[in-house]
Amino acid sequence: xxxxxxxxxxxxxxxxxxxxxxxxxxxxxxxxxxxxxxxxxxxxxxxxxxxxxxxxxxxxxxxxxxxxxxxxxxxxxxxxxxxxxxxxxxxxxxxxxxxxxxxxxxxxxxxxxxxxxxxxxxxxxxxxxxxxxxxxxxxxxxxxxxxx
Numbered sequence: 001x002x003x004x005x006x007x008x009x010x011x012x013x014x015x016x017x018x019x020x021x022x023x024x025x026x027x028x029x030x031x032x033x034x035x036x037x038x039x040x041x042x043x044x045x046x047x048x049x050x051x052x053x054x055x056x057x058x059x060x061x062x063x064x065x066x067x068x069x070x071x072x073x074x075x076x077x078x079x080x081x082x083x084x085x086x087x088x089x090x091x092x093x094x095x096x097x098x099x100x101x102x103x104x105x106x107x108x109x110x111x112x113x114x115x116x117x118x119x120x121x122x123x124x125x126x127x128x129x130x131x132x133x134x135x136x137x138x139x140x141x142x143x144x145x146x147x148x
Contacts, residue, residue: 055114064105071100071113078119087117 010018049057051070058066075081084097093116099109 059107059110067110074117078117
């Protein structure tokens with residue numbers, strides 16, 4: 001068999017297909033992730049951390065008083081209630097709340113409570129709005145912002 005010499009040339013497209021497509025994809029992904037991460041770090045240097053981030057930080061350091069504070073804040077924000085025991089009458093909820101409020105607190109209990117505090121429908125939150133001043137419960141505002 002006679003010896004033959006072949007010269008192979010790549011076009012830009014074939015070179016990218018064989019060698020660089022994965023490298024470029026990884027570079028674009030890492031660069032994009034870095035830019036997003038950098039923007040987030042810059043943002044939170046001048047703004048407060050979200051409530052959930054503060055809760056998880058307190059949970060990580062086992063700062064139980066701070067965790068309880070964030071639980072009460074979440075409860076007040078989502079349901080307008082001020083007592084964890086009044087949120088649910090379920091026996092499991094009651095046991096977990098007692099455990100969280102005692103010296104036997106642990107991460108799983110706090111996290112379980114945090115995840116189960118959900119926003120209630122508006123009709124259910126009305127009864128908790130103004131317990132301190134009952135006369136305010138009778139005042140309603142219609143869509144035109146006029147008192148009824």
